[in-house]
Amino acid sequence: MEGATADHIVLALFVIIGAIFVPLTITVSHILAPSNPHPRKLDTYECGSEPIGPPWVQFRVGYYVYALLFVVFDIETVFLYPWAVAFDRMGVFVLAEMVVFIAIIAAGFAYAWKEGALRWR
Amino acid sequence: MNAIGIGALKVLAALALMLVNGVVLIYMLRKVLGHLHLRLGPTHVGWKGTLQTTMDVLKLVTKEDITPRAVDRWLFRLAPAMVFVPSLMAYAALPFSDSWRITNLDAGLLYTFTALSIVPIGVLMAGWASANKWSLLGGMRAAAQQIAYEVPLLLSVLPIVMLVGSANLGTIVEAQQGTLFGVLPRWFILNPLFWPTFLIFVVASLVESNQTPFDMSEAESELVSGFSTEYSSMKFGLLYLSEFSNGFIISALGVTLFFGGWTLPWLPAPVVSALGPLIFMIKTYIGIFVMMWIRGTYPRVRIDQVMQLGWQRLIPISLVWIVFSGIVIKVWS
Numbered sequence: 280m281e282g283a284t285a286d287h288i289v290l291a292l293f294v295i296i297g298a299i300f301v302p303l304t305i306t307v308s309h310i311l312a313p314s315n316p317h318p319r320k321l322d323t324y325e326c327g328s329e330p331i332g333p334p335w336v337q338f339r340v341g342y343y344v345y346a347l348l349f350v351v352f353d354i355e356t357v358f359l360y361p362w363a364v365a366f367d368r369m370g371v372f373v374l375a376e377m378v379v380f381i382a383i384i385a386a387g388f389a390y391a392w393k394e395g396a397l398r399w400r
Numbered sequence: 401m402n403a404i405g406i407g408a409l410k411v412l413a414a415l416a417l418m419l420v421n422g423v424v425l426i427y428m429l430r431k432v433l434g435h436l437h438l439r440l441g442p443t444h445v446g447w448k449g450t451l452q453t454t455m456d457v458l459k460l461v462t463k464e465d466i467t468p469r470a471v472d473r474w475l476f477r478l479a480p481a482m483v484f485v486p487s488l489m490a491y492a493a494l495p496f497s498d499s500w501r502i503t504n505l506d507a508g509l510l511y512t513f514t515a516l517s518i519v520p521i522g523v524l525m526a527g528w529a530s531a532n533k534w535s536l537l538g539g540m541r542a543a544a545q546q547i548a549y550e551v552p553l554l555l556s557v558l559p560i561v562m563l564v565g566s567a568n569l570g571t572i573v574e575a576q577q578g579t580l581f582g583v584l585p586r587w588f589i590l591n592p593l594f595w596p597t598f599l600i601f602v603v604a605s606l607v608e609s610n611q612t613p614f615d616m617s618e619a620e621s622e623l624v625s626g627f628s629t630e631y632s633s634m635k636f637g638l639l640y641l642s643e644f645s646n647g648f649i650i651s652a653l654g655v656t657l658f659f660g661g662w663t664l665p666w667l668p669a670p671v672v673s674a675l676g677p678l679i680f681m682i683k684t685y686i687g688i689f690v691m692m693w694i695r696g697t698y699p700r701v702r703i704d705q706v707m708q709l710g711w712q713r714l715i716p717i718s719l720v721w722i723v724f725s726g727i728v729i730k731v732w733s
Contacts, residue, residue, distance in 0.1 A: 286503040289407040293492055296411045297485035301638060305480075308461045308634035321469040323532050324630055334470065334531040342544050345707065349547040352715065356554040359722070360510055363561040366726070367733070374726045381719055388716070397711045 344396045355384050410502045414491040421648050422641040427453040428685075429644075429692055436696035457637065465633035468531065475529035480631070480638040482522030487642040490515040490649045495570040497662040497676025508569040509561065512653060513554055516608060516646060520546040526639065527627035538626030545607055545614065545706050552714035553604035556597050559725035560588060560657055569653075573661030587660040593728060596721050598658055600714050605654065607706065609646040611691050613698040614706055651687035652680070659683055 323330050362377055391397060427442070427450065434441025442449030467476060492515075493508035495501050505511050520543050527539015561567050564575045578586045588594045607614040623629075628639045655661060661683075662676035672679070 285403050285407070286505060288403050289410055289503050290489070290492055292404070292407045292411045293414070293489045294485060296408065296415065297488040298481060300415060300488075301481040301484050304461070304634050304638065305465070308463070308637075309465060311462045312464045312633060313462075314464060320466050323468045323470045323530075330470075330532070332533075334533055334536065335528075336533055336536065338540060341707075342540055345544055345548060345711070348711070349551065352551040353547075353554075356551060356558075359555070359558055360507075360561065360567060363558050364565060364567055366562040366729070367565040371730055374730055377726070378723055381723060385716075385719060392712070397708065 348391060348396065351384070351387070355380075414502055415488060418488055418491060418641070418645050418648075422644045423453045423457060425644045425648065425688065426456070426640075428688070429695075432689065432692040433696050436693070460637040461634055463633040465635060468630055470531035471630065472529040472531065475525050476630075477635075479522050479526035479529055480635045482525055483519055483642045484522075484638045486515045486518035486522070487645045487649065489518075490646070493569055494649070494652050495573055495656065495661055496680050498570070498574075498673055500677050501570060504568070504570060506566070506568050509557065509567040509572070509653075509657075512569070512649065513550070516649065517546070517550050519642065519646060523627050526631070530627065530630040532630050534623040535627050535629050538623045538629075541703055542610065542627060545703070545710070548707055548710035549604040549607040549714070552600050552710060552718050553608055555715070555718035555722060556600035556604060557657055558718075558722050559594060559597055559729075562722075562726060563593075563729055569656050569661075573656055573663060576660040577663050577665070579665045585660055585663070585665040587658060587663075589658040593725050594658065596717065597725075600718050600721075601654065601657070603709075604714060605650040606691065606694070607710070609650040610643060611647060611695060613694060613701055647688060647691060648684065651691060652684045654687050655680065655683040659687075 323334065358380070359377070362373070366373070430452070431441040431449070442452035445451045445455050467473065490512050492503050493505045493511045495508075523542040524539040527535045527537070527542070530536070560572060564572050566572065576585070576587050580586050580590065584590055589598060628636055631639060662672070662680040664672055664675075664679050667675075
């Protein structure tokens with residue numbers, strides 16, 4: 280428990296020091312860099328010519344379908360990891376249970392596949 | 401207080417490693433790609449161009465930082481931090497040797513994947529905030545492909561966790577100590593059960609770290625420079641650094657999971673434990689060299705091919721392989 284606490288402090292420090300380092304370098308660069316403001320510089324670069332139309336364009340729906348599927352599978356993986364860690368300490372029954380769990384997920388996956396959710400449209 | 405001081409030193413060491421890695425890797429990339437293209441790469445600054453990337457960093461720091469007027473200001477500023485901080489955090493769980501570890505997390509494997517999976521949020525943020533159609537497209541592609549490949553990546557290494565019985569990266573390395581038949585190392589890469597695992601891991605990790613056959617989010621031939629087009633000066637520098645650092649992390653994970661981490665079976669144990677970090681770094685850099693080799697050899701694939709490969713091939717295969725290796729491990733023991 281002692282070690283775990285020290286490790287957690289280190290993890291918190293990673294976030295804190297990282298969050299300090301980013302504005303620090305940007306500030307240093309602001310101090311060192313020249314400043315020659317010109318209205319033209321503030322234009323969106325895009326591909327070198329004047330942007331046409333609004334930047335936030337519509338997107339194909341495929342991205343959102345994938346995002347929904349991802350949520351299902353990511354949660355599945357979260358369940359699978361503790362199971363895998365305890366795998367060698369438990370009997371065949373636990374393996375059978377997980378096969379059933381994966382089979383249920385796979386059935387849903389097969390349905391999504393059949394409905395064309397995995398096809399890029 | 402003391403724990404905080406030691407912790408802060410550890411974090412600063414990881415930060416220094418990340419910065420040095422960035423400089424060395426960019427030089428290495430330019431040299432390796434140069435020679436693959438029958439060019440020389442950088443040659444002028446320093447001995448054989450070795451100081452080129454140091455100078456490039458200095459140049460980036462002294463460049464004017466331009467924030468275009470159309471951008472979403474807060475997200476635009478927050479995005480480099482959202483990309484940089486998680487890739488720094490990913491160093492926390494790597495075991496450099498049996499004694500050189502920043503932290504000794506029991507869920508180290510899961511932690512590293514978690515840290516890496518925060519990066520696409522920052523990339524999507526950068527793409528969205530840039531108010532630029534190409535950047536937005538790059539950000540969306542990054543998010544889509546990284547969520548598509550996170551699942552096979554996590555699932556593919558599951559058989560290793562099942563065999564070792566721990567998600568602690570140090571324990572996984574310790575399980576690979578010793579030799580098979582007195583000659584071969586007991587690395588998981590030599591275990592036929594993990595060969596499909598390794599293939600899925602390589603493909604998925606190349607996608608996750610945005611390496612070239614799968615760098616659709618930057619795709620300079622289609623999207624200018626993808627999500628980082630509107631960034632300049634150090635904000636761009638941080639985005640770029642984090643990309644190289646992710647390549648290092650992914651290669652280090654591959655070394656830890658499949659190539660025995662810091663271990664080298666032919667040397668006596670005290671030598672190995674003294675040279676552990678060096679062995680680990682050399683193995684990791686060999687892994688990065690292979691990634692650059694792939695980058696110099698294969699053309700970029702299309703986004704629809706990437707998505708279909710991930711969802712329709714890798715996920716079903718890795719699910720089947722989990723069940724199969726579960727049965728094999730149970731029958732064996």
